[in-house]
Amino acid sequence: RKEVEQDPGPFNVPEGATVAFNCTYSNSASQSFFWYRQDCRKEPKLLMSVYSSGNEDGRFTAQLNRASQYISLLIRDSKLSDSATYLCVVNIIPSGYGGSQGNLIFGKGTKLSVKP
Amino acid sequence: DAGVIQSPRHEVTEMGQEVTLRCKPISGHNSLFWYRQTMMRGLELLIYFNNNVPIDDSGMPEDRFSAKMPNASFSTLKIQPSEPRDSAVYFCASSLRGDSPLHFGNGTRLTVT
Numbered sequence: 001r002k003e004v005e006q007d008p009g010p011f012n013v014p015e016g017a018t019v020a021f022n023c024t025y026s027n028s029a030s031q032s033f034f035w036y037r038q039d040c041r042k043e044p045k046l047l048m049s050v051y052s053s054g055n056e057d058g059r060f061t062a063q064l065n066r067a068s069q070y071i072s073l074l075i076r077d078s079k080l081s082d083s084a085t086y087l088c089v090v091n092i093i094p095s096g097y098g099g100s101q102g103n104l105i106f107g108k109g110t111k112l113s114v115k116p
Numbered sequence: 117d118a119g120v121i122q123s124p125r126h127e128v129t130e131m132g133q134e135v136t137l138r139c140k141p142i143s144g145h146n147s148l149f150w151y152r153q154t155m156m157r158g159l160e161l162l163i164y165f166n167n168n169v170p171i172d173d174s175g176m177p178e179d180r181f182s183a184k185m186p187n188a189s190f191s192t193l194k195i196q197p198s199e200p201r202d203s204a205v206y207f208c209a210s211s212l213r214g215d216s217p218l219h220f221g222n223g224t225r226l227t228v229t
């Protein structure tokens with residue numbers, strides 16, 4: 001099983017639609033989770049951190065399910081400007097390493113295209 | 117505050133040449149990461165430093181790749197000799213600590229012919 005897996009998409013949705021992405025991770029010791037957004041030929045930028053209790057930022061909602069080892073991102077009322085690739089990031093603790101810091105591993109990303 | 121600064125933005129070189137990529141992290145950040153991105157493999161973590169010390173370099177493809185962080189404000193990634201399959205975008209990122217959100221530089225687009 002890959003460390004961090006995402007559906008590559010593409011997701012093609014009309015403006016105003018609600019779209020959800022999932023991301024599964026393999027390391028049960030992981031403690032930090034993020035969603036990043038990457039526009040074509042640009043660097044990834046932090047969209048939001050994912051907290052255990054779930055969190056919301058405007059039209060974006062992130063959820064964490066530790067039991068099933070996945071995180072999700074929900075985008076409501078999608079806009080043309082939401083078109084991008086969405087990357088989930090999980091910190092993977094190297095085996096035998098006792099600290100909480102680890103390697104921040106990216107999924108391959110899910111491409112979203114919002115059409116008029 | 118300036119973000120993560122990488123240089124050069126673009127590098128075109130011939131197979132066999134040495135390539136050096138440079139990164140200046142955000143001041144005060146004590147973790148620095150080097151990633152490589154290709155269409156096929158996505159973003160791959162190459163190496164990660166904490167307080168200038170390499171923590172995990174298991175992602176470095178082979179001995180042709182080396183990375184250094186001589187001080188808190190500078191890191192280099194060197195490829196010697198370069199090969200066409202090294203062509204990719206190389207990103208440097210820094211964070212306050214190893215599990216904090218990453219801040220990326222603009223990347224270096226490397227083409228090896």
